[in-house]
Amino acid sequence: MTTRRDFIQMAGLTGAALLANPVDAFSNHKKEEKMEASIKNKWLDGSRLVVSISMQFEAGGQPENAESPFPQNMQKGFIDLPALTWYQYGYKEGIPxxxxxxxxxxxxxxxxxxxxxxxxxxxxxxxxxQRGHEAAAHGMNWSSQYAMSYEEEKKFIKAGVDAVKNVTGFTSVGYNANWLRRGANTIKILQELGFTYHIDDLSRDEPFIIQANQKDFVVVPYTIRCNDIVLVEGKNFSADQFFNQVKAEFDQLYAESEFKRRQMSISFHDRIGGTPQMVKVTSDLIDYMKKHKGVSFKRKDEIAKMTLEDKTSIRE
Structure with a gap:
């Protein structure tokens, strides 16, 4: 597969080379182009396409009368009890x-x-x-950290990290802000607190490296396209619609991964992705993906580590 940029570059190179030796110049250039593409599209561990799954653990930490499938018309001073049970489902049934x-x-x-x-x-x-999954930080609560001062935000992020560490023993190195809405100081603060990556970015289909406090910091892109809270809850997709959308995304990224490094992200929330029908279609999706050669499933801390170690990683 040749992109428009590749075509323009190749046209300029071959135009000059053909004047000297038309056959050899074109043949050598194609060999070099193929070798370069094979280096850049491969993940460090040899994977062709990496699939990264997020499992949001939020239920139980929501504010009073938080957003839910029920009409947002509760009178002040009353608790939305049905909505409360909707969130409870997340930790009673969904995550297990x-x-x-x-x-x-x-x-x-x-x-x-x-x-x-x-x-x-x-x-x-x-x-x-204990079951081998990564515990990434997601704030102390559902507050809008983008509106906080530098010191307030730093305390807020650290409080969430400390809660996870004290309970699980896991030191979080990855971060996700509420609805991805980080502030101007967030990445700087994350780097200062010892994080290695964040996910609040939708700009690419592969991880890349940025500078935070003049040090390398990884962006492991997230998704709202393959996200149950946006599709199933927000757009009222049925489970089969979710399956078809995620499958179409996988098929396209797998085709592209022959020529360039690709990562696919899928996101599930405790009270949505953990329902019976969603777990069933998720199982079917995983079965389908595993039939394709070179597909691997990785935690985001693993992806960040590989990205930092790979000299061919994109830098911005």
Whole structure:
């Protein structure tokens, strides 16, 4: 597959080379182009396409009368009790069911954990880590950190990290802001606190490196295209629609991965992705993906580590 940029570059090179030796010049250039592409499209471990799954651990840490499938018309001073049970489903049924599904398929995921949710259900948070999954930070609560001062935001992020660490023993190196809405100081703060990556970026389909405080910092892109809260909850997709959309994304990225490095992200939330029908279609999706040669499933801390070690990683 030749991109428009490749075509323009090749046209300039071959135009000059053909004047000297038309046949050899074109043949040598094609060999060099093929070798260069094979280097850049391969992941450091030899994977062709990396699939990264997020499992949001938020239920139990939501504010009072948080957004839910129910009409947002509660009178002030009353608690939305049905909505409360919707969130409770996330830690009573959703995450346990998803954990069994990951074990069934032998894959590990990244769980973005809200600090207050972890403190509310410490045994479940600890189980996630004990079963081999990554505990990434997701703030202390659902506050809008982009509106905080530098010091307020730093305390907010650290409080969430400490909650996860104290309960699970896992030191988070990855971060996800509430609805991806980080502030102007967030990346600088994350680097200062010892993080190696964040996911609040939709700009690429592969990880890349940026500079934070003059040091390398990884962006492991997230998704709202293959995200249950946006599709199933926000757009009222059915489980089969979710399956078809995620499958189409996979098929296209797999085709592209023959020529360039590709990462696919899928996101599940405890009270949505952990429902019976969603776990069933997720299992079917994983079965489908595993039939393709060179597909691997990785935690986001693993992706960040590979990106830092790979000299061919994109830098911005």
């Amino acid at each position: 069911r998803m954990l069994d599904n990951w074990d069934k398929h032998g894959i590990k995921v990244t769980s973005h954990m809200v600090g207050s949710a972890v403190l509310q259900n410490p045994a479940l948070a600890k189980e996630i880590v």
